Amino acid sequence: MYQQFGKRTLDLTIASVALIILALPMIVVALWVKLDSKGPILFRQARSGRNRVPFTVYKFRTMSTDAPSDAPTNEFKNAGSFITGSGKIMRKLSLDELPQLFNVVKGDMSIVG
Numbered sequence: 001m002y003q004q005f006g007k008r009t010l011d012l013t014i015a016s017v018a019l020i021i022l023a024l025p026m027i028v029v030a031l032w033v034k035l036d037s038k039g040p041i042l043f044r045q046a047r048s049g050r051n052r053v054p055f056t057v058y059k060f061r062t063m064s065t066d067a068p069s070d071a072p073t074n075e076f077k078n079a080g081s082f083i084t085g086s087g088k089i090m091r092k093l094s095l096d097e098l099p100q101l102f103n104v105v106k107g108d109m110s111i112v113g
Helices: 002-021 023-036 085-093 100-106
Strands: 042-048 054-060
Touching: 002 023, 002 100, 023 054, 023 085, 054 100
Parallel strands: none
Antiparallel strands: 042 054
16 A cells, blocks of 8 residues: 555655755756757656656756767766766756656656655
8 A cells, every 4th residue: 555655645745845955956057058058958868667658757957968878877988978067967966856856756767765
């Protein structure tokens, strides 16, 4: 019963409160991304969720728009050359992950840890 109703309620509560608290920092990060490099603020990627149901995950964009989109970063020959100045800092502080709270609210993801 907890898995069906309690977990979702807890996820929704935590993500909603976090979005309210982190709204201003997220706006600042979004402006930072926009001012640091051309292209969209958010990076969208198709992922497989529970029962292999596809969904779109949202992150702040940390790489330039000319980075290959068909391979994971760890497979790039020179991944560092594609990471933006703001992206290096955002990745270290995990700020690029903040938009995933919207995925939690939508029900695509769950709070873990």
